[in-house]
Amino acid sequence: MRHLVVLAALVLTVACGKDEESGHDHEHTATEHPALDLTGDATAGATVYADTCGACHGADGTGGIGPSLVEHAPMHSDEELVATIVNGTGTMEPVALEDQEIADVLAYIRATFG
Numbered sequence: 001m002r003h004l005v006v007l008a009a010l011v012l013t014v015a016c017g018k019d020e021e022s023g024h025d026h027e028h029t030a031t032e033h034p035a036l037d038l039t040g041d042a043t044a045g046a047t048v049y050a051d052t053c054g055a056c057h058g059a060d061g062t063g064g065i066g067p068s069l070v071e072h073a074p075m076h077s078d079e080e081l082v083a084t085i086v087n088g089t090g091t092m093e094p095v096a097l098e099d100q101e102i103a104d105v106l107a108y109i110r111a112t113f114g
């Protein structure tokens, strides 16, 4: 019984440690990005998309300066899409968004482009 209590305390410590870390200024790997733990709102994400992605990827996602997300979004995992937004890719610069905005635009991309 005593062991179980100790184990529970350890698990809690690990969980809290992760939260504290998210505020720090270190390079996030794709899989630990806090946006992936949030629930995205596709309606809010439509606005984020129009404001920050549409100019290059097309208002309807069929491409422009950047490639078609209708074709490319389904090829990428959520982790990869978030990493692309946060780190950029090739000639695409990183896009500075709040974690919630990233979760929202991801929900929009999934709902609209697959």
Ligand code: HEC
Binding pocket: 049, 052, 053, 054, 055, 056, 057, 065, 066, 067, 069, 072, 073, 075, 076, 081, 084, 085, 089, 090, 091, 092, 093, 095, 105
């Ligand atoms: C200033 C123009 C620009 C903006 C703004 C922009 N992108 Fe891009 N994006 C590009 C270009 C150009 C590429 C291709 C980069 C390369 O391969 O060299 C690209 C590539 C990508 C890719 C990878 C596609 C693939 O499979 O190769 C994804 C996903 C993507 N962008 C998503 C987004 C999202 C989501 C946003 C908004 C948060 C966004 N981009 C904003 C120009 C832009």
